[in-house]
Amino acid sequence: MSTVVAELPQAPSESRPNYLTANYGLKSWLLTTDHKRIALLYLVSITFMFAVGGIAAVMMRIQLIQPQGAIVEPETYNKLFSIHGIVMVFFFLVPSIPATLGNFLIPMMIGARDVAFPKLNLLSWYLYITGSLVLLWAILSGGVDTGWTFYPPYSSTYSHTHVVAAGMAIFIAGFSSILTGLNFIVTIHKMRAPGMTWFRMPLFLWSMYATSIIFILGTPVVAITLFLMVLERLFHVGIFDPAVGGDPLLFQHLFWFYSHPAVYIMILPGMGVVSELITAFSKKRVFGYTAIAYSSMAIALLSFLVWGHHMFVTGQSVYTSLIFSVLSFAVAIPSAIKVFNWTATLYKGSISYEAPMLYALGFIGLFTMGGLTGLFLASLSTDVHLNGTYFIVAHFHYIMVGGAVMAFMGGIHYWWPKMTGRLYPDLWARLAAMIIFIGFNLTFFPQFVMGYLGMPRRYAVYPPEFQTLNVMSSAGASILGVGYVIPLIYLIWSFFYGPAAGPNPFGATGLEWKTPSPPPTENFEEIPVVTEEAYNYPGKKAVVGV
Amino acid sequence: MSEMAHPAPGHHAHRPELSHQFETVEQQREAGTLGMWLFLATEILFFGGMFTSYLIYRSLHPQAFVIGSHLLEVKFGATNTAVLICSSLTMAMAIYSAQTGKSKARIITFLVITMLFGLAFLGIKFYFEWYHDYLNLIVPGVAWKYQAGWGTHGPVVQMFMVFYFVMTGVHALHMIVGLGILTVLIVMTARGRFGPTYSAPLDISGLYWHFVDIIWIFLFPLLYLIGGRYTTGGH
Amino acid sequence: MVEHRLGEESPRHLVPASVYIATWAALLILTALTTGVAYIDLGVYNTVVALVIAGIKMMLVVLFFMHVKYITGMPRIVMIAALFWLAIMMAFMLADELTRGWTPFAHSWGSGVILPLLPHLLR
Numbered sequence: 001m002s003t004v005v006a007e008l009p010q011a012p013s014e015s016r017p018n019y020l021t022a023n024y025g026l027k028s029w030l031l032t033t034d035h036k037r038i039a040l041l042y043l044v045s046i047t048f049m050f051a052v053g054g055i056a057a058v059m060m061r062i063q064l065i066q067p068q069g070a071i072v073e074p075e076t077y078n079k080l081f082s083i084h085g086i087v088m089v090f091f092f093l094v095p096s097i098p099a100t101l102g103n104f105l106i107p108m109m110i111g112a113r114d115v116a117f118p119k120l121n122l123l124s125w126y127l128y129i130t131g132s133l134v135l136l137w138a139i140l141s142g143g144v145d146t147g148w149t150f151y152p153p154y155s156s157t158y159s160h161t162h163v164v165a166a167g168m169a170i171f172i173a174g175f176s177s178i179l180t181g182l183n184f185i186v187t188i189h190k191m192r193a194p195g196m197t198w199f200r201m202p203l204f205l206w207s208m209y210a211t212s213i214i215f216i217l218g219t220p221v222v223a224i225t226l227f228l229m230v231l232e233r234l235f236h237v238g239i240f241d242p243a244v245g246g247d248p249l250l251f252q253h254l255f256w257f258y259s260h261p262a263v264y265i266m267i268l269p270g271m272g273v274v275s276e277l278i279t280a281f282s283k284k285r286v287f288g289y290t291a292i293a294y295s296s297m298a299i300a301l302l303s304f305l306v307w308g309h310h311m312f313v314t315g316q317s318v319y320t321s322l323i324f325s326v327l328s329f330a331v332a333i334p335s336a337i338k339v340f341n342w343t344a345t346l347y348k349g350s351i352s353y354e355a356p357m358l359y360a361l362g363f364i365g366l367f368t369m370g371g372l373t374g375l376f377l378a379s380l381s382t383d384v385h386l387n388g389t390y391f392i393v394a395h396f397h398y399i400m401v402g403g404a405v406m407a408f409m410g411g412i413h414y415w416w417p418k419m420t421g422r423l424y425p426d427l428w429a430r431l432a433a434m435i436i437f438i439g440f441n442l443t444f445f446p447q448f449v450m451g452y453l454g455m456p457r458r459y460a461v462y463p464p465e466f467q468t469l470n471v472m473s474s475a476g477a478s479i480l481g482v483g484y485v486i487p488l489i490y491l492i493w494s495f496f497y498g499p500a501a502g503p504n505p506f507g508a509t510g511l512e513w514k515t516p517s518p519p520p521t522e523n524f525e526e527i528p529v530v531t532e533e534a535y536n537y538p539g540k541k542a543v544v545g546v
Numbered sequence: 547m548s549e550m551a552h553p554a555p556g557h558h559a560h561r562p563e564l565s566h567q568f569e570t571v572e573q574q575r576e577a578g579t580l581g582m583w584l585f586l587a588t589e590i591l592f593f594g595g596m597f598t599s600y601l602i603y604r605s606l607h608p609q610a611f612v613i614g615s616h617l618l619e620v621k622f623g624a625t626n627t628a629v630l631i632c633s634s635l636t637m638a639m640a641i642y643s644a645q646t647g648k649s650k651a652r653i654i655t656f657l658v659i660t661m662l663f664g665l666a667f668l669g670i671k672f673y674f675e676w677y678h679d680y681l682n683l684i685v686p687g688v689a690w691k692y693q694a695g696w697g698t699h700g701p702v703v704q705m706f707m708v709f710y711f712v713m714t715g716v717h718a719l720h721m722i723v724g725l726g727i728l729t730v731l732i733v734m735t736a737r738g739r740f741g742p743t744y745s746a747p748l749d750i751s752g753l754y755w756h757f758v759d760i761i762w763i764f765l766f767p768l769l770y771l772i773g774g775r776y777t778t779g780g781h
Numbered sequence: 782m783v784e785h786r787l788g789e790e791s792p793r794h795l796v797p798a799s800v801y802i803a804t805w806a807a808l809l810i811l812t813a814l815t816t817g818v819a820y821i822d823l824g825v826y827n828t829v830v831a832l833v834i835a836g837i838k839m840m841l842v843v844l845f846f847m848h849v850k851y852i853t854g855m856p857r858i859v860m861i862a863a864l865f866w867l868a869i870m871m872a873f874m875l876a877d878e879l880t881r882g883w884t885p886f887a888h889s890w891g892s893g894v895i896l897p898l899l900p901h902l903l904r
Contacts, residue, residue: 107567114567116577182584189855190577191567216584217866220592228599228712235687237708239599244701245607253874254595304869308877317881320873527569583856587863594867601871602878624816628809635805638846642798756846763838766812767831771819774827 018421018518033118034521039104040419041125043412046092046100047488049132052139053087056080058481061443061474067464077460078145079161085148090170091132093404094262097269098180098215099128101411102208104419106184108512108519109202111193111528116186124179131173138165147458149259152240152251156232163233167226174219177265181215184208193511195530199293202510202534203286206293207272210300214261214268218304222258225251249314256307264303267399268296270363270407271338277360277410278342280508282349285535288341295334302331312383321380328378335371339364354506355429359410362437366402370395373448391451394444402440409436409487416491417501421518424494428486436483442476509535563744575746582750586757589720593761596716600709600768603702610699612773614706617684622675623770626667630759633663637755644735644745653735653748660755661728664721671718676711685711710769717765720758727751794851804845811838 019036029037060080063070072080103121107114115121138144144166146155155163188209192201228239229251238244240251279286286292308316308324342364351357373395376382386392417423446469451457455466462470504513511528512519561571568574604611640656643649676685683691686708692700731751734740740748815834819827844850849857 112567116567117581118565118567120581178585178588182581182588185584186577186581189580190573213862216588217591217863220588221595221870224592224595228596231708231712235708237687238701238705239708245603245610245705247602247606247878249877250599250602250874253877254599257595257870257874304866305873308873315881317877317879317883319880319883320877323873323876522566580855580859583859587859590860590863590867591870594870598867598871598874602874605875606878620816620819624812627812631805631808631812634808634842634846635801638796638801639798642796642801645795753847756842759846760839760842763842764835767815767819767835771815771831772828774822775819776822 016520018516019521020421020518022521031122033114033122035103035107035115035118035121036419036519036521038121038125039100039102042095042099042103042128045125045129045132046096049087049091052136053084053092054481054484056084056087057477060084061477063460064462064470065474067462067467067470069461072460074460075145078147078458079143081458082144082147082166083139086135086144086166086170088400089148089262089266090173091128091135093266093400094177095128095173095180096266096404096408097273097411098177098184098208098211098265099124101204101273101408101415102180102184102211102269105415105512106187106205106208107191108515108523109205109510110188110191110196111511111524111530112187112191113522113524113527115183116191117183120179121183124176124183127172127176127179131169131171131176134165134172135169138162138169141165149255150226150229150251151255152229152232152248156229156240164230167230171223171226174223177215178219181212181219184212185216188212193528193530199290200530200532200534203275203289203292203296204269204272206296207268207275210296211265211268211272213297213300214265214303218258218261218265221254222262225254225258228254249311249316252311252314253307256310257304260307260310261300261303263396263399264299266404267335267367268299270367270404270411271296271335273407273411273414274342274360274363275338276508276510277356277414278345278364279535279537280414280506281354281357281360282346282351283507283537284345284349284539285533285537286341287344287347288337289534291337292341295337298334299331302327302334306331306378309378309383312380313387325378325380329375332371332375332378335367339368339371353430354413354426355424355433356410356414356506358430358433358437359406359413362433363403363406363410366398366406366440370398370402373398386451388456389451390447390455390457393457394447394451397444397447402444406436406440409433412491413487414506415512416494417505418512418515418517418519420495420498421501421516422494422498423501423505424490424498428490432483432486432490435479435486439476439479439481439483443473443480444476446470446472446476509537563739563746571744575749578746578750579753582753586753589757589761593713593716596709596713597764597768600713603705603709604772607699607702607705608773610696610702611706613696613699614703614710615770615772616775617679617703617707618710618770619675620770620775622670623766626670627762627766629663629667629670630762633660633667634756634759636660636663637752641745641748641752644740644748645742647742650735650738653740654732657728657732657735661725661732664725664728668718668721671714679707713765713769717758717761720761724751724755724758727754794848796845796848796851800845804841807841808838811841 019034029041032038032041059071060077063072063077063080069077103115141162144159144161144163146159146161146163146166150163150167155167188201188205231237232239232241238246240246240248242248275286275292306324306328308320309328312321312325373391377386377392377395413424413429450466450469450473453466453469455462455469501517503515503517505517506513511524511530514528515523563574564571565574568577636656636659640653640660643653643656679685680689683689684707686704690704692704696703728751731748734747811834815831818830818834821827823830843860849860
C-alpha cells in the first residue's frame, strides 16, 4: 500500500524503475539504505525544522517592530532567540547541504553505487530525527532560554527551562553528523571510480571532504561540552563554577572549539555548490581548480585555530586574544581565494541566468559582504565596540543566509531535475530568487547599521531611536518569508506535475548528469571509467586533472 | 529487499560477505578499517575535551588535585590497568586465531576470556572503587562530605572527584559497549563467519577495544599517580 | 588500470603471536614501573615520567596491537591528525588559562611576571 507518494507517472523514456519507483510503501522508505532516498528523507525533515526556526524568527521580528516590544515578554523572547539559534544551527544549517545534496550526490559524482556504509547512513537520519523530536518536545514543553550558546552558570544553575533536553537533543544530532562525516570520508577515499583521481573530482567533493574533516574532529568536543554542562546542572556539582575553582570560560573554550569550525561546516558545502553552479552556468572550466581544492582543506585546518575571537570581551588572556585575532585574519584568505577564482571563472564565460545561477551570484556578493564584515570583528579593538550588537547578527546572517541558505537553494534547484526527474517553472524560480535577495538585504543590512550604532543583540526591547531600522528589518523579513514559501509551492507542484527532465537539462559536466533523471537505485549499470578532468567544457585546456 | 540492487551483469562471483556497494572484499575491508579509525579519531577528541579540562584545572589547582588523587587507591587502578592489558592480548590472540584458521572454539575462548577481563575491570571499578567511594562519602552530587583535613582546598577536591567519576564513568560506558560488541562477535564466530579470508568485524572491533585500553593507560597515571605517592601514606 | 582503492594500499599482513606476547609483557613491565616510580620523590618530574611512560605504552598498543607498524596509508594519518587537533585544543586553552593574569596591574594573579619586565618593554 503506497502511503507516502502518489503513483508517479513514469516519463515515457523510462522503462526500468528508478530509485523513486523501485519500491513503494512506508517501510521501503523508512528502512531504505539507498543514499538517494535517505537524502530525500533528510530534505523533508530539515525543511520542517527550517520552518520551526523560521517561525521563531518571525515572532522575533514582529516583537522588534516596537521599542517596548510588540507581542511577548522578555522571558519569552529569550526562548525565541534560543530556539531560533539552536534549530537553525544544529538542525538546519549543519545537516542541510551535507545530508541532502551530499548524500544524494557524493556516490554519483565519484561513480559509486552508494556510500561506504549505507546502513550507518540510515542510522544517521534516525539519530537526526531522534534529536529533533527531543528538541521539539523541549520547545513544546516551554522551551529553553539560554541562547544557542548555553553559557554557564546561567544554563547550569539559574535557568528554569528545558536545558537538559535541549542539550541532549544536540548531543544526539551531533552523532548524526559524526557518522555522516565518517561515511563521506571513507566513501571519497575508497570508492572512487577507476580513473577518478583526486584532482579529477568535482569541487563539490573537495568541499564535502573538508566539511567531513570538521564533522569528525569538531563535533565530539561540543558533545562532551554539553554533556559536562548537563552534569553540572543535574548533579549540582561545579565544573564551570568559580565558587569551587571552576572556570566559566572553560565552557566557552570547549563550546567554541566546535562552534567556530561549525560555521565552516555550514559554509563549506555551500561553497562547493557554488563552484558547481558557477562553472555549469558559465559553461567554462573553473578558474584555479587546485586553488579552490586546497583552500577548502586550508579552511578545514584554519577554522580550528580561531575560536577565541568569540571570547575577546570575556576576560580571555589578551595575549591569546592577539594570537586568535591574527589567525582570524588569516582564515579569511582561503575564502577570498575562492571568491576570486569564481569571479575569474565568470570572466568570458557563456553566462546564463537560470535560478541556480542567480542564487550562486547572490552568494558571491552576500558572502563577500559577510566575510569582509568579519574582519571588523577579528580586529580586537573594533570587536570591543561591535561585540554583542546587531553588527554581529548581521555579519553571520549574511554568511549563513546570504551565503549558505542561498547556496542550498541554488543547489536544490540545480539538482532538482536529477533528484525528481521533473523540471520546475524557471520563471517562478527566478522571481523567488529575486524576492529572497531583496528581502534578505532589507532584513539584514539595517542590522549592520543599528549594530554599529549600538543596538544590542538578544534584547526584547530597545531604545526608540532604533525603531526605524528595526521596522525596516522586520519588513524585509516578511518579504524574505514570502520568498521562501514560493519555492516550496512550485517545487512540490513540479514533483507531481512538472514536465519530465532529461538526463542533463543544464548541459553540465559531471558523472551525475550521465545517469537518467531520476537515477536507478544502483546509480550506474556499469561503474564508469573516468578519463577526463572535472569541468571539461570546450575552451582552454586545464592544467590539472588531465 | 527488492529495492537493493542486484549486481550489474557481468559482475564477479558473489561472495556472501561482500556488500553490494563494494567491488571487492579488500575494498570493503579497507573501508571498514578506515571507518573505525575515523570513529576512534572522534573518540580521541571526545575524551580529549575531558582530558584538556582536567589538565587545566590540575595546572591551576595542583595541591587540591593531589589531595583528590590520594583519595583513590593505587592498587585498584594498577590492577585494572594490568587487567585491561591482558584483555588486549587475548583480543589480539582471538583475531590471530581467526586469521590463522584456528578452530571456532579457540577464537571464542579468547573472546570469552577478553570479556571476563572486561567484566573483572568493571567489577573492580564499580564495587571496590565506586561503591566504597559512595560509602566513604566522596561521590560529588550523590554522597558527599567535606573532610576537615582538606582545608580551603575542599571545593576543588570535589572538582577532582567529579572529573574522576565522569572520566572513568564515560570510559566504563565504552567498556560496556565493548562487551556488547564482543557478545555479537562470539555469536558470529559460532556461526562460522570468520576465517583467514574474512575477519573484518573482529579486526575493527579489536581496534575499538585497544583504543579503550589506551584511554585507561592515560587515565591511570593522571588520576591515581598525580603528584606522586611518596607523600603521606600512599596506599 | 591500477586500482589503488581496491585493497593494494595495505596488503593483508599477519603479525606473529610472539609480537603480541612481547608487547603484552612490555606493557605490564611499564605499568609496574610507573606505579613504582610514583612512590619515589622526583618532584615535578613525577608527572613527566608518568606521562612519558603512558605515551610509550600508548605507542606500543598503537603500533603492535593496532597494527599501525604494519600498514600504510590513511589510518596513520587519521591518528596523527586527531592527536594534532587535540594538541591544538590543549595548547590554545592552556595558553589562555595560564596567561590570563599576566596583566600589568599590581596585585593581579600574574603581575609578578609582567611588572618586572615593563621597564624593559617600554624603553
